[in-house]
Amino acid sequence: MVQVQQLAVEPEERNRPVAADILNFIDGRFVKGGSGATFPNIDPATGRETGRVHEATREDVDRAVAAAKRALTGPWGKMTTAERIRLIAAVADEIERRSEDFLDAEVADTGKPRAVAAHIDVPRGASNFRMFADIVTTLPTESFGTPTPDGSGAINYAVRKPKGVIAVVCPWNFPLLLMTWKVGPALACGNTVIVKPSEETPRTAALLGEVMDAVGMPTGVYNVVHGFGPGAAGEFLTAHPDVDAITFTGETGTGQAIMKQAAVGVRDISFELGGKNPAIVFADADLEKAAEGISRAAFLNSGQVCLGTERVYVEQSVFEPFVAKLAAAARALKPGDKGDPHYLGPMISEEHRQKVLGYYERAIAEGAIAVTGGGVPNVDAAAAGGFWVEPTIWTGLAHDSTVMREEIFGPCCGIIPFDTEDDAISWANDTDYGLCATVWTENLSRAHRVAAAMSVGVCWVNCWFLRDLRTAFGGSGQSGIGREGGAHSLEFYTELENICVKI
Ligand SMILES: NC(=O)C1=CN([C@@H]2O[C@H](COP(=O)(O)OP(=O)(O)OC[C@H]3O[C@@H](n4cnc5c(N)ncnc54)[C@H](O)[C@@H]3O)[C@@H](O)[C@H]2O)C=CC1
Numbered sequence: 388m389v390q391v392q393q394l395a396v397e398p399e400e401r402n403r404p405v406a407a408d409i410l411n412f413i414d415g416r417f418v419k420g421g422s423g424a425t426f427p428n429i430d431p432a433t434g435r436e437t438g439r440v441h442e443a444t445r446e447d448v449d450r451a452v453a454a455a456k457r458a459l460t461g462p463w464g465k466m467t468t469a470e471r472i473r474l475i476a477a478v479a480d481e482i483e484r485r486s487e488d489f490l491d492a493e494v495a496d497t498g499k500p501r502a503v504a505a506h507i508d509v510p511r512g513a514s515n516f517r518m519f520a521d522i523v524t525t526l527p528t529e530s531f532g533t534p535t536p537d538g539s540g541a542i543n544y545a546v547r548k549p550k551g552v553i554a555v556v557c558p559w560n561f562p563l564l565l566m567t568w569k570v571g572p573a574l575a576c577g578n579t580v581i582v583k584p585s586e587e588t589p590r591t592a593a594l595l596g597e598v599m600d601a602v603g604m605p606t607g608v609y610n611v612v613h614g615f616g617p618g619a620a621g622e623f624l625t626a627h628p629d630v631d632a633i634t635f636t637g638e639t640g641t642g643q644a645i646m647k648q649a650a651v652g653v654r655d656i657s658f659e660l661g662g663k664n665p666a667i668v669f670a671d672a673d674l675e676k677a678a679e680g681i682s683r684a685a686f687l688n689s690g691q692v693c694l695g696t697e698r699v700y701v702e703q704s705v706f707e708p709f710v711a712k713l714a715a716a717a718r719a720l721k722p723g724d725k726g727d728p729h730y731l732g733p734m735i736s737e738e739h740r741q742k743v744l745g746y747y748e749r750a751i752a753e754g755a756i757a758v759t760g761g762g763v764p765n766v767d768a769a770a771a772g773g774f775w776v777e778p779t780i781w782t783g784l785a786h787d788s789t790v791m792r793e794e795i796f797g798p799c800c801g802i803i804p805f806d807t808e809d810d811a812i813s814w815a816n817d818t819d820y821g822l823c824a825t826v827w828t829e830n831l832s833r834a835h836r837v838a839a840a841m842s843v844g845v846c847w848v849n850c851w852f853l854r855d856l857r858t859a860f861g862g863s864g865q866s867g868i869g870r871e872g873g874a875h876s877l878e879f880y881t882e883l884e885n886i887c888v889k890i
């Protein structure tokens with residue numbers, strides 16, 4: 388069973404009204420787009436429209452960037468670190484105080500189970516501000532005593548300065564979590580931001596504008612522009628000459644497009660991109676724990692997690708029992724009411740559902756046996772318009788099949804048996820991606836050896852998605868550029884100046 392800590396959710400809490408108009412937040416004001424254009428906001432659990440999103444034009448994006456640039460030299464730019472940190476801590480407090488509003492917004496946008504949003508998305512939204520408020524005050528900078536020919540010496544020391552105006556481009560799978568993961572440290576370092584949330588999930592970014600207003604954040608420090616990517620708000624923002632750096636989470640192909648836009652003006656980038664993450668299960672693993680952990684890794688958020696496991700390599704002698712345990716966990720997951728403990732949310736959109744179902748067909752064409760799932764589940768009438776797929780497990784796939792190589796981003800995984808540790812390592816690493824891996828074993832030496840052999844940014848042993856926000860987070864290969872988290876975020880969001888003083 389997907390192990391998500393369930394919070395008590397009363398039925399009436401599940402259908403609270405959400406905003407009908409989702410507005411841009413520019414220079415401290417909620418505004419419609421200059422052209423008056425809107426597009427629908429759809430609840431993926433029902434397929435019904437829940438509101439209209441006001442699309443930002445190029446001129447709106449220009450105004451947001453200009454406001455962010457002005458704010459750098461206004462009251463925000465003049466604040467001491469202590470004053471800034473007090474405001475950022477107040478943002479965290481206000482997100483917690485309004486956690487029900489954030490839950491409503493996140494559930495309406497994504498259709499994800501309220502318990503998932505309550506346990507992961509919203510608490511992380513607050514802790515992303517609180518943690519970076521703490522860390523920015525404790526991060527040291529380097530200093531050297533330097534000998535000089537005249538014997539009097541010099542002192543070299545570094546100072547950190549905000550990088551400037553940061554473009555924050557976000558995906559739809561953990562909208563608040565991934566946006567604040569970038570906005571928290573950017574503001575803690577004294578930058579200003581323009582957020583371009585995914586067109587699928589605009590609500591929590593807009594709601595955060597209300598929070599900024601409530602805590603007294605100076606105008607222009609936090610801005611939100613809504614819209615699409617190419618030829619729209621996303622591109623207008625990332626190509627803007629007054630944007631100093633771009634942080635992005637999303638698809639590898641989008642990362643490539645943004646990189647080209649960033650090259651004009653030689654702007655800095657930090658990218659967290661896709662993955663095709665492996666799990667390796669050794670015969671000496673605690674199989675119960677491994678099946679439970681991998682069921683979370685494959686099915687949490689309906690597999691719409693860049694860290695999710697889509698490839699599972701299992702030592703031959705425990706292959707059958709492991710497959711049986713994982714299949715039982717998958718079968719326990721049902722589409723249905725958002726408060727049900729065994730609920731599995733929908734895909735984000737019909738387009739994404741078709742992409743996932745395309746891989747389900749492809750798997751069978753490539754010789755897979757669908758141990759569970761493989762299609763569309765039966766749902767009750769109220770959810771009939773939603774974007775559902777079944778949790779799906781395959782065996783019988785070749786390691787180099789398309790389904791075992793391309794990121795699917797759905798609730799599915801292929802399981803392949805292996806004979807030797809070397810085979811498992813080489814198959815796990817045989818990918819263009821390199822985001823994360825999990826290793827399941829009770830043998831301590833093997834755990835360290837295999838974890839170190841993984842070509843990834845993050846390797847979990849006997850766990851998955853266990854996050855310490857101080858640690859380096861990001862991917863190698865086509866999974867990203869750079870690391871964020873703790874001091875690594877502060878490296879990205881600051882410019883280091885070395886000062887040399889002759890004594
Ligand atoms: N965390 C991750 O690794 C995620 C991966 N994905 C993968 O990406 C696929 C597509 O999902 P999308 O939401 O369409 O991801 P995407 O990477 O296209 O979009 C993410 C964000 O980038 C913006 N964007 C798109 N093109 C842009 C451009 N040329 N310039 C500036 N901004 C641009 C979008 O408007 C959105 O805010 C999914 O099916 C999934 O496989 C999706 C979401 C998260």
Ligand SMILES: O=C(O)/C=C/C=C(\O)C(=O)O
Nearest residue numbers: 560568636692693694854
């Ligand atoms: O914990 C984090 O900071 C990030 C988690 C998930 C993703 O990055 C993702 O699914 O894109």
